[in-house]
Amino acid sequence: MARERSWQDVIAITDLLKGDVTPVTFGSRELAIFDTIQGITVSMARCTHGAANLCDGYFDGVNIECPLHQGLFDARSGEALAAPARVKLRMIEARERNGMVQIYI
Numbered sequence: 001m002a003r004e005r006s007w008q009d010v011i012a013i014t015d016l017l018k019g020d021v022t023p024v025t026f027g028s029r030e031l032a033i034f035d036t037i038q039g040i041t042v043s044m045a046r047c048t049h050g051a052a053n054l055c056d057g058y059f060d061g062v063n064i065e066c067p068l069h070q071g072l073f074d075a076r077s078g079e080a081l082a083a084p085a086r087v088k089l090r091m092i093e094a095r096e097r098n099g100m101v102q103i104y105i
Contacts, residue, residue, distance in 0.1 A: 005105060006104070007097070008103055010031065010042070010103050012099055012100055013096060018035055021033065022055070030046065032045040034059065035061075036075050036076050037062060040095075040101055041075055041076050047071055048080065048088070049069060049086070053067070059075065062075060063081060073089050
């Protein structure tokens with residue numbers, strides 16, 4: 001029987017790094033929570049090129065740069081913007097509710 005998807009609390013909004021990327025471990029998942037200029041987005045934390053933790057990269061409010069090889073991703077859509085990154089990030093549906101960041105899993 002397949003498990004039904006639902007919204008899960010991940011982190012309090014007040015615990016986010018404002019205007020930055022916050023690393024969060026949720027179960028066995030390493031997540032990157034981005035406080036973008038257009039709102040909160042969530043992706044898997046590992047770069048699709050070299051598996052470096054994107055939470056250690058440079059974030060400008062829109063794009064996240066991988067700290068290993070400087071691949072670049074749009075933190076709002078996950079799109080790979082600069083080589084060597086070619087595969088987009090796996091984004092996770094997220095929302096803000098009752099002072100919490102929630103993901104739909």
